[in-house]
Amino acid sequence: MKSSLSAVSAICLGLFALIGTASEAAAAAKCMKGDRKPPFTIGWADIYSVPTWMKETQGTIEKEVDELKKQGLVSKLVVTDARGDANTQIQQIQSMIDSNVDAIILIAGSSSAPGRVIADACAKGIAVINFDSLVDTDQVTAKINTDSEQWGASAAKFLIDAIGGKGKILVLNGPAGISVSDDRRKGAEPVLKANPNVTILAETNTAYNVAPAQEAVTNLLFAHPEIDGILSLGGALSAGAVLAFDKQGRKQVPITGENARQFLELWKAKSLKSWATMQPNWLGAFATYAAVQALTGKDVPAFVKIPLPIIDNSNIDQYLAKAKDFPADGYIYSPYDQKLFDELLAQK
Amino acid sequence: MSAAGSAPRLYWPAQRQRNRGVKGLLTVVAAFLALYAYLFPGLISVSGVAKFSQSWLPLVLVSMAQAILMLAGGVSLAIGAMVSLGAVIAATTMAGPLGVAGGAALVMVAGLVTGAACGIVVVRLGLPAIVVTLAASFIVGGAALLILPRPGGAIPAWLSDSLAGETPVAALLVILAVVLWKLYLATPLGLSLYAAGENSVAAYRAGVPVDSARIAAYAVSGLLSTCAGLFVAAQTGSGDPVIGEAFTLNSIAAAVLGGVGFLGGRGAMRGAVAGSLLLSVMINVMYFLGFPPVAHYIAQGLIIVGAVALPEFTARRSSP
Numbered sequence: 268m269k270s271s272l273s274a275v276s277a278i279c280l281g282l283f284a285l286i287g288t289a290s291e292a293a294a295a296a297k298c299m300k301g302d303r304k305p306p307f308t309i310g311w312a313d314i315y316s317v318p319t320w321m322k323e324t325q326g327t328i329e330k331e332v333d334e335l336k337k338q339g340l341v342s343k344l345v346v347t348d349a350r351g352d353a354n355t356q357i358q359q360i361q362s363m364i365d366s367n368v369d370a371i372i373l374i375a376g377s378s379s380a381p382g383r384v385i386a387d388a389c390a391k392g393i394a395v396i397n398f399d400s401l402v403d404t405d406q407v408t409a410k411i412n413t414d415s416e417q418w419g420a421s422a423a424k425f426l427i428d429a430i431g432g433k434g435k436i437l438v439l440n441g442p443a444g445i446s447v448s449d450d451r452r453k454g455a456e457p458v459l460k461a462n463p464n465v466t467i468l469a470e471t472n473t474a475y476n477v478a479p480a481q482e483a484v485t486n487l488l489f490a491h492p493e494i495d496g497i498l499s500l501g502g503a504l505s506a507g508a509v510l511a512f513d514k515q516g517r518k519q520v521p522i523t524g525e526n527a528r529q530f531l532e533l534w535k536a537k538s539l540k541s542w543a544t545m546q547p548n549w550l551g552a553f554a555t556y557a558a559v560q561a562l563t564g565k566d567v568p569a570f571v572k573i574p575l576p577i578i579d580n581s582n583i584d585q586y587l588a589k590a591k592d593f594p595a596d597g598y599i600y601s602p603y604d605q606k607l608f609d610e611l612l613a614q615k
Numbered sequence: 616m617s618a619a620g621s622a623p624r625l626y627w628p629a630q631r632q633r634n635r636g637v638k639g640l641l642t643v644v645a646a647f648l649a650l651y652a653y654l655f656p657g658l659i660s661v662s663g664v665a666k667f668s669q670s671w672l673p674l675v676l677v678s679m680a681q682a683i684l685m686l687a688g689g690v691s692l693a694i695g696a697m698v699s700l701g702a703v704i705a706a707t708t709m710a711g712p713l714g715v716a717g718g719a720a721l722v723m724v725a726g727l728v729t730g731a732a733c734g735i736v737v738v739r740l741g742l743p744a745i746v747v748t749l750a751a752s753f754i755v756g757g758a759a760l761l762i763l764p765r766p767g768g769a770i771p772a773w774l775s776d777s778l779a780g781e782t783p784v785a786a787l788l789v790i791l792a793v794v795l796w797k798l799y800l801a802t803p804l805g806l807s808l809y810a811a812g813e814n815s816v817a818a819y820r821a822g823v824p825v826d827s828a829r830i831a832a833y834a835v836s837g838l839l840s841t842c843a844g845l846f847v848a849a850q851t852g853s854g855d856p857v858i859g860e861a862f863t864l865n866s867i868a869a870a871v872l873g874g875v876g877f878l879g880g881r882g883a884m885r886g887a888v889a890g891s892l893l894l895s896v897m898i899n900v901m902y903f904l905g906f907p908p909v910a911h912y913i914a915q916g917l918i919i920v921g922a923v924a925l926p927e928f929t930a931r932r933s934s935p
Contacts, residue, residue: 316908348908352861354847355898358670362902365655365666379766379853383775403766403853444856449765 296561297569298408300392306342307369307562309555312360314376314400316348318475319597321374324399324551327603328372331552340559353377360384363393370394370558372551375402378446382406394561396554399546400447408561411554411571413546415447418575419454419500422523425542425579426496429521433464434495437487439480439504443472451500459498468494473504477529477596480507481514488515496520502527502543502598509533526578526598528590535587543578549603556608571611576601636874637886639925643918644893651896654903661783668786669779669850671895673698675789675888676843677862678869679796680836682887685870687832688812688879689737689744694840694866696756698859700725701844703759706768706854715774722845723838729755730837734830752863759856768854779850788846789888792839796884804831813880869894872922893922 295301311328315321328344335341345368349356353376361384363371371388375381375397386406388395398411426436438455441448459465468491473479480503488494488511499505502525509530512519519537524530526545534541550573561567578586586599593599634641652658658667677694684691701722709718733751737744778784799805807828810818819825843862848854871877872893873886897918901911 313908345902345905346908347902348911350861353851353855353858354670354673354861357851358895358898359902361666361670362655362899365657365663366903377766377851377855377858379768380847380851380855380858383779383850383852442857444760444765446765 295564296408296567298389298392298395299561301564302392303369303562305340307340307559308343308345309341309558310345310363310368310371312356312363312371312373313346313348314356314374315351319594320548323548323597327549327552328555331555335559349376351376353380357381357384360388364388364391368393369562370396372396372554372558374399378403394558396558398550398554409557409567409569409571411550411557411573413573413575415450416454418544419451420458421544422500422542423455423458423498426498426521426523427458427462427465429540430496432462435466435468435493436496436498437494438467438470439497439499439508440470440472441475441501455498475501475503477503477507480504481511484508484511485515488517494520497522499524501525502530506530506533509537526586526600528593528595528597528599531583531587531599534583544575545600547573548598548600552603553608553611557612560612567612573611633883636882637889640873640886640889640922643922643925644889647893647896647900651900654900662781664786665781665783668783668789671892672785672788673843673847674865674869674891674895676792676839677866678887678891679792679884680839681866682870682875682884683832684836685875685877686812686880686882687808687829688815689829690877691748691836692745692863693733693748693752693755695859695861695863696752696759697726697729697837697840698844698847698862699759699856700755701841702848702858703763703768703854703856705845705848706770707763710769710771715771719845722841726837726841727834731830731834734833738826738829763854763856766853766855770849770852775849775852778846793888804828808832809880865894872919
């Protein structure tokens with residue numbers, strides 16, 4: 268009797284243990300095998316380190332790594348720079364796999380190209396956190412981004428309201444063939460379609476830089492004497508457009524944009540009617556944090572959607588008050604802390 | 616009998632002559648490969664060779680594509696766009712009704728026809744190659760964006776796995792490309808290549824088919840570029856309309872690093888191949904040395920200058 272009781276309890280214990288491990292397995296993040304121990308080596312596969320947005324983003328990653336080093340969770344940050352070439356980025360990610368880093372965080376140079384090498388990393392139990400420019404494959408631990416289509420749709424809504432539902436507009440896009448630029452434009456399309464009184468005079472495709480956007484808009488200004496608004500789908504593009512209007516002595520019109528410091532300062536200086544959102548630079552810090560969370564056995568959702576903050580005439584002063592802490596050609600991002608990261612990871 | 620006897624006697628001195636220009640580069644490349652194998656012992660394994668040759672293969676092909684034009688006295692700024700074109704054609708056709716064979720045939724035809732078209736414009740109309748191929752880069756790049764407006768498409772998984780899996784197929788393809796190049800040089804068009812590039816007027820007077828040789832060089836260059844695109848598509852499992860951009864400059868860098876001159880008829884293909892190997896292995900060595908990215912830029916520049924300058928130094932030492 269006694270022995271059978273103990274047998275039953277042993278079975279019960281065993282069952283509990285089984286349920287325990289099963290739920291633990293379900294809770295572990297994707298790609299994780301639970302065989303990696305802290306302190307971890309983090310690989311940051313940067314696609315292009317030169318743009319200011321990237322430098323600021325790398326700054327938040329380094330700050331986060333310093334924080335995690337203090338906690339004994341991270342030992343080393345390895346950084347590569349593919350100089351804009353998706354092929355080089357693949358080669359560098361392969362090197363990271365070869366050197367057996369514990370986590371790879373990346374901004375993809377192409378939404379399709381790194382798919383196979385990333386799947387390789389995932390299969391080897393490396394935590395792969397992809398943010399900003401996303402890959403198509405789902406063989407990653409987590410993807411972190413704002414919603415680019417929502418970005419485009421909200422911008423289009425603001426602009427159409429601002430010009431009273433009718434008028435002639437320019438559309439400024441990022442480079443052709445790039446997913447982010449394509450998605451923002453795609454999001455704007457249904458809103459533009461629903462307002463037949465809004466005419467698109469012309470569209471541009473330029474790099475996300477002030478100078479090429481300014482040049483492209485200047486050319487369009489000669490061709491179009493009447494422009495009622497500008498749907499700009501990037502912060503530096505907006506600054507370029509405002510400068511083009513200014514240099515040609517044209518009256519400023521409602522314009523959308525991003526948290527680029529130069530654009531926000533022009534907005535204030537020229538008393539524009541504007542709207543902006545942001546791609547927070549702390550996505551880099553958050554990706555680093557999420558990687559370590561996954562490596563330490565915590566669950567990390569497959570997709571973390573970051574809400575798009577809105578900057579308009581009511582709160583632009585809050586952003587400009589912090590301007591001097593950011594580079595002149597940089598982006599004024601919202602503050603972040605571990606509490607925010609935990610909340611973002613907890614959302615379903 | 617005597618003719619057959621004299622051919623090998625001429626062959627090896629000619630090979631030594633060609634090796635002389637690239638000796639310094641080959642030394643540097645060998646040193647870097649050794650360093651890479653020391654830093655990453657996993658390189659010396661089947662999958663290590665497989666993975667490295669996969670990274671290297673597209674660069675070899677585009678470097679050969681650029682070198683053949685430079686040997687013929689031309690140059691191409693459309694290499695990158697041609698790679699993109701090859702990649703998007705492969706990614707949009709191979710998973711469809713045309714199948715892998717049909718898609719591959721289409722990629723090759725597109726490369727040959729586009730390359731030959733550039734060649735005909737350059738050679739028959741006597742326009743500068745740099746201008747024609749710059750224009751071609753816009754046209755071909757635009758066509759790639761029309762075929763596949765954003766990254767996507769698909770390559771059958773078995774093709775990706777066989778070309779860019781754990782087996783060193785890519786290394787065999789490098790060898791195949793070099794063998795095919797040797798065979799090409801033995802054809803009348805290949806034989807005329809150096810002559811047409813070095814002194815086209817003298818070659819023409821000597822009865823060399825200068826125009827055909829140069830147009831053929833453009834066609835072969837186009838073929839190599841789109842095939843590089845096909846491999847990139849297989850390696851990545853998909854197509855990307857702007858994936859090739861960086862190859863234009865890298866192909867020129869590899870060829871120049873390999874001692875292929877801009878003025879035509881100077882240098883050898885082995886130089887371009889070695890140059891591309893150095894550019895590729897350098898990326899991995901820098902990573903394993905743990906240099907920060909900014910140091911990569913500087914170190915790469917120094918290594919390239921060093922590899923080009925080394926033969927100059929040794930040449931001066933040996934002939935005071």
